[in-house]
Amino acid sequence: MERPLIIALDFKDHAEVDEFLNHFHDEKLFVKVGMELFYQEGPAIISHIKQRGHDIFLDLKLHDIPNTVKQAMRGLAKLDVDLVNVHAAGGKKMMEAAIEGLEAGTPAGKQRPACIAVTQLTSTSQAMVETELLINEKIDNVVLHYANMAKESGLDGVVCSTHEVVAINEKLSSSFMTVTPGIRMREDSADDQTRIATPDQARRLGSTAIVVGRSITKQQDPYKAYLKVKNSWEEIES
Numbered sequence: 465m466e467r468p469l470i471i472a473l474d475f476k477d478h479a480e481v482d483e484f485l486n487h488f489h490d491e492k493l494f495v496k497v498g499m500e501l502f503y504q505e506g507p508a509i510i511s512h513i514k515q516r517g518h519d520i521f522l523d524l525k526l527h528d529i530p531n532t533v534k535q536a537m538r539g540l541a542k543l544d545v546d547l548v549n550v551h552a553a554g555g556k557k558m559m560e561a562a563i564e565g566l567e568a569g570t571p572a573g574k575q576r577p578a579c580i581a582v583t584q585l586t587s588t589s590q591a592m593v594e595t596e597l598l599i600n601e602k603i604d605n606v607v608l609h610y611a612n613m614a615k616e617s618g619l620d621g622v623v624c625s626t627h628e629v630v631a632i633n634e635k636l637s638s639s640f641m642t643v644t645p646g647i648r649m650r651e652d653s654a655d656d657q658t659r660i661a662t663p664d665q666a667r668r669l670g671s672t673a674i675v676v677g678r679s680i681t682k683q684q685d686p687y688k689a690y691l692k693v694k695n696s697w698e699e700i701e702s
């Protein structure tokens with residue numbers, strides 16, 4: 465799927481997922497399974513969503529010592545997901561270990577899942593970087609540095625905000641993925657996100673993919689909301 469709109473399935477269980485997916489009839493989607501759903505339902509939710517024909521980003525943001533991440537990725541590679549991730553803050557050895565684990569665990573004849581690194585969460589602000597993380601740097605520079613580390617470690621891209629996409633595309637290759645959450649329609653509340661943009665802004669800035677949760681999932685008519693986001697992302701006037 466080229467430049468996908470990834471829907472964050474932040475639901476508490478399998479029943480809520482089915483209720484949501486039923487709005488989409490036969491449309492093939494790219495969905496994200498995060499901690500909330502995976503910790504409740506486990507790997508069974510992945511095969512269930514795959515059987516319904518959708519692509520999956522398994523967003524567990526691994527962050528541990530290299531050996532632990534390697535062995536965890538070895539297991540995740542067997543789940544038939546398309547995209548997984550780690551926190552770049554775990555460092556280069558950890559990111560290299562993630563790729564080794566994925567390669568070791570991918571069944572013969574299959575392609576390993578793509579692997580991207582979270583640079584700085586889209587809920588993180590410049591003030592938090594300075595006062596909580598004690599990093600005396602512009603957040604854009606921190607994100608760019610982490611993206612560079614991820615590339616050097618053999619990863620396929622990063623999770624970042626739309627605000628850093630232009631610099632990443634300029635300094636690293638544009639084939640290096642920039643997957644951007646923190647997406648809101650103009651009329652939506654930012655909630656806990658701080659580095660946000662609309663889908664059409666993300667398109668113009670050059671994001672490879674956008675991740676959208678509440679602007680679709682919490683709307684009264686999720687399919688209508690999805691089409692609105694999709695049209696904006698694909699820059700179709702409505």
Ligand SMILES: O=c1ccn([C@@H]2O[C@H](COP(=O)(O)O)[C@@H](O)[C@H]2O)c(=O)[nH]1
Pocket residue numbers: 472474498582584585586587623624645646647655657675676677678679
């Ligand atoms: O930096 C990050 C990394 C991951 N996320 C995830 O994306 C979705 C966003 O949901 P919204 O409801 O659209 O805010 C959510 O699952 C996060 O865990 C992120 O927001 N920022």
